[in-house]
Structure formats: C-alpha cells, structure tokens
Amino acid sequence: MGGVDLRALGEFGLIEAIRRRARVDRRVWRLGIGDDAAVLRTRPHEELVFSTDALVEDVHFRWRTTDARSLGDKSLAVNLSDLGAMGARALGCLLTLGVPEDVEAARLDGFVAGLLRLARTSHCPLVGGDTVRAPLWLISISVVGAVARGRALLRSGARVGDRIFVTGEFGGAAAGLARLDAPGAATPSERRLIRRQLRPRPPLGVGVALARARLAHAAIDVSDGLAQDLGQIARECGVAARVAVERVPLAAGLERAAARLGLDPAVLALSGGEDYELLFAAPRGGLSAEVYTRRLGCRVTEIGAFARGSGVHFSREGRAYTLAAAGFAHFKPAPRASDK
Ligand code: ADP
Ligand code: MG
Numbered sequence: 018m019g020g021v022d023l024r025a026l027g028e029f030g031l032i033e034a035i036r037r038r039a040r041v042d043r044r045v046w047r048l049g050i051g052d053d054a055a056v057l058r059t060r061p062h063e064e065l066v067f068s069t070d071a072l073v074e075d076v077h078f079r080w081r082t083t084d085a086r087s088l089g090d091k092s093l094a095v096n097l098s099d100l101g102a103m104g105a106r107a108l109g110c111l112l113t114l115g116v117p118e119d120v121e122a123a124r125l126d127g128f129v130a131g132l133l134r135l136a137r138t139s140h141c142p143l144v145g146g147d148t149v150r151a152p153l154w155l156i157s158i159s160v161v162g163a164v165a166r167g168r169a170l171l172r173s174g175a176r177v178g179d180r181i182f183v184t185g186e187f188g189g190a191a192a193g194l195a196r197l198d199a200p201g202a203a204t205p206s207e208r209r210l211i212r213r214q215l216r217p218r219p220p221l222g223v224g225v226a227l228a229r230a231r232l233a234h235a236a237i238d239v240s241d242g243l244a245q246d247l248g249q250i251a252r253e254c255g256v257a258a259r260v261a262v263e264r265v266p267l268a269a270g271l272e273r274a275a276a277r278l279g280l281d282p283a284v285l286a287l288s289g290g291e292d293y294e295l296l297f298a299a300p301r302g303g304l305s306a307e308v309y310t311r312r313l314g315c316r317v318t319e320i321g322a323f324a325r326g327s328g329v330h331f332s333r334e335g336r337a338y339t340l341a342a343a344g345f346a347h348f349k350p351a352p353r354a355s356d357k
Pocket of ligand 1: 032035049050051052053054055112113114143144145146147148
C-alpha cells in the first residue's frame with residue numbers, strides 16, 4: 018500500500034490493495050473478495066456459526082496507546098474468540114472499515130498487515146467487506162465458522178452440580194489498560210500485561226477440542242469480565258454460580274502492577290475485561306483440571322461450581338466476598354461519585 022494518500026488511492030484502490038494481500042483457500046471458498054458477495058462451499062454434517070464485533074476509535078481504542086498492527090490483530094482475535102467459545106473452527110471473515118479520508122498510509126498498512134497476518138495463521142481468510150469514509154476509525158468484523166451438527170457449545174447448557182473451569186489467567190488485560198494510561202516507563206512484567214491488552218491471544222483450539230469430545234455443557238469467552246460473563250451463563254441456565262476467589266488464576270505480575278497502580282488485583286481479575294480466556298461448565302464426574310491442562314495443552318483451573326439458585330456468588334477463604342465493581346457494559350449509567 019506504500020505511502021499513498023487515501024484521497025488519491027480511493028475506495029476501490031484501497032479494496033484492490035487489500036484484495037491483493039488477502040489469501041483465500043479455494044477448497045473452502047468458491048469466491049472471495051471482488052464480487053457482490055463471497056461464496057462458501059458448505060459441508061454436510063456441519064452447522065455454520067456467525068458472529069460480529071465492532072471496535073470504534075475512542076470507545077474501544079485510542080491511537081495514543083495502540084499501534085496499527087496490534088489493532089488489526091486484536092480486531093480479528095476478539096471475533097475468533099467468539100467462534101472458539103462456540104466450539105467452532107474459523108472459515109473466514111468480512112471487514113467493514115470506516116476511516117477518515119486523511120488517514121495515514123502507514124496506519125492503514127499496519128492495520129491491514131496485522132489483520133491479514135492473524136487471518137493467515139488462524140486459517141480465517143478475509144473474503145469481503147465494505148469500505149467507507151468516517152470521522153473516526155470504525156472496524157467491524159464478521160466471522161463465519163463451522164461446528165459438527167449439534168455440538169456447538171452454548172451458554173445455556175450448564176446444570177446444577179457442574180464444575181466451573183477457566184483457561185489461562187485473569188486481570189492482565191485490565192491491568193495493562195490501566196498501565197497504558199499511567200505515566201512513566203513500564204517494567205518488563207508490566208509490558209507483558211500491556212501486551213495482553215493490545216494483543217489478546219484467545220485459546221482458540223480449546224473450545225473446538227471440548228466440542229469435539231463433548232466435554233463441556235456450556236462455554237463463554239470472557240470478554241466483559243469473569244463476574245459478568247459467568248453471570249450470563251448462570252442466567253441462561255437458571256442456576257447460581259459459586260466461585261472461590263482465591264482459586265482464580267491471576268495474570269503473572271498482576272499483584273505487583275496493581276499495587277503500583279493503586280488497584281485491587283482481585284477486582285481486576287474478576288471485573289476487568291478483555292482477557293479473552295474461555296470459561297466452561299463440565300459435569301461433576303468429568304476430568305480434573307490437571308487432565309484438561311494436559312489434554313488441551315493450555316492451563317485450565319477449576320474455580321467453582323453451579324448450584325441451585327441464581328446470580329454469581331464469590332467466597333474468599335470460605336467467607337462471602339463482595340465484588341466492588343461489575344464488568345464492562347456499553348450505555349450503562351455513569352457511576353455516581355458515591356459509587357467510587
Ligand atoms: P458493493 O458496492 O457491491 O458493496 P464494494 O465495492 O463495496 O461492492 O466491494 C467490492 C468487493 O470488495 C466486495 O467483494 C467486497 O466484499 C470487498 N470489500 C470491500 N471493502 C472491503 C474491505 N474493507 N475488506 C475486504 N473486502 C472488502
Ligand atoms: Mg460496498
């Protein structure tokens with residue numbers, strides 16, 4: 018794409034530049050970018066899964082604290098996370114891109130490079146989209162995936178007595194975000210937290226493996242905070258979730274970073290968003306966390322269980338624990354001073 022001005026390049030020039038760089042597997046897609054629509058070859062015994070997620074400048078990201086490549090990568094990663102949480106493997110994606118007409122060529126180039134790189138490594142080709150002029154950057158990505166018929170991991174399958182498992186570790190992305198806004202140079206350990214915020218790495222194969230082996234009753238990717246997303250499962254399933262806070266795995270370096278930022282690591286781990294780990298419910302007599310960890314090739318921790326009732330209930334060392342802040346939601350009323 019070089020150093021070309023979008024006003025000179027134009028909408029079609031930009032689309033053509035993207036098209037040249039996008040690689041599509043013809044065995045999966047009969048048509049990719051270039052016609053009125055992309056054409057997917059479907060297979061019997063499979064169901065298709067669709068999801069979409071948007072990122073808006075100054076709502077989801079700020080150019081002051083992110084680089085274009087990371088943004089391209091993250092825009093697709095958060096969508097792949099949704100597919101993974103359904104137990105689906107990715108087939109392809111569509112990109113709606115709104116950019117200001119005086120957009121920096123290097124920014125555009127970096128964004129497309131970051132997105133297409135992850136598209137390649139995750140076998141999720143870019144097969145179409147739309148390109149528009151906008152006052153701020155707007156990135157909307159839609160993904161399509163496939164899962165064996167009847168095997169999709171829903172939010173609604175958890176039962177009383179099921180155990181609650183999570184992959185990976187929590188609080189890192191939220192601490193990274195807070196660190197991005199703090200002054201001074203970040204330590205190497207803080208830079209790893211920042212990287213979790215800018216370049217989330219959802220455990221994409223885990224949902225697929227769980228669905229294939231019928232190991233989970235329900236699953237969700239944790240994007241809006243553990244407390245909130247677990248609450249979604251509890252609500253959908255008509256059960257209560259009980260979680261032992263001391264069992265929730267904290268991101269490496271979280272406690273030290275939180276102390277420097279004046280934040281509570283437990284609140285970051287339970288309410289902070291964007292960790293993109295997978296949470297799943299599995300039957301009582303099923304595998305242990307150690308066996309999951311070995312079989313899935315990814316750290317898995319048991320943090321609690323579902324019980325009769327409703328809501329999410331935390332305990333810490335056996336005592337009831339009240340969480341100070343809920344997770345992320347758009348359009349929620351601004352917090353009052355007395356909430357702080
Ligand atoms: P139409 O006017 O029919 O909507 P467009 O000119 O917008 O067609 O798009 C032409 C082709 O380029 C289509 O295949 C469309 O999916 C693709 N396309 C447009 N914008 C993008 C983009 N940002 N990323 C990938 N493909 C795109
Ligand atoms: Mg169009």
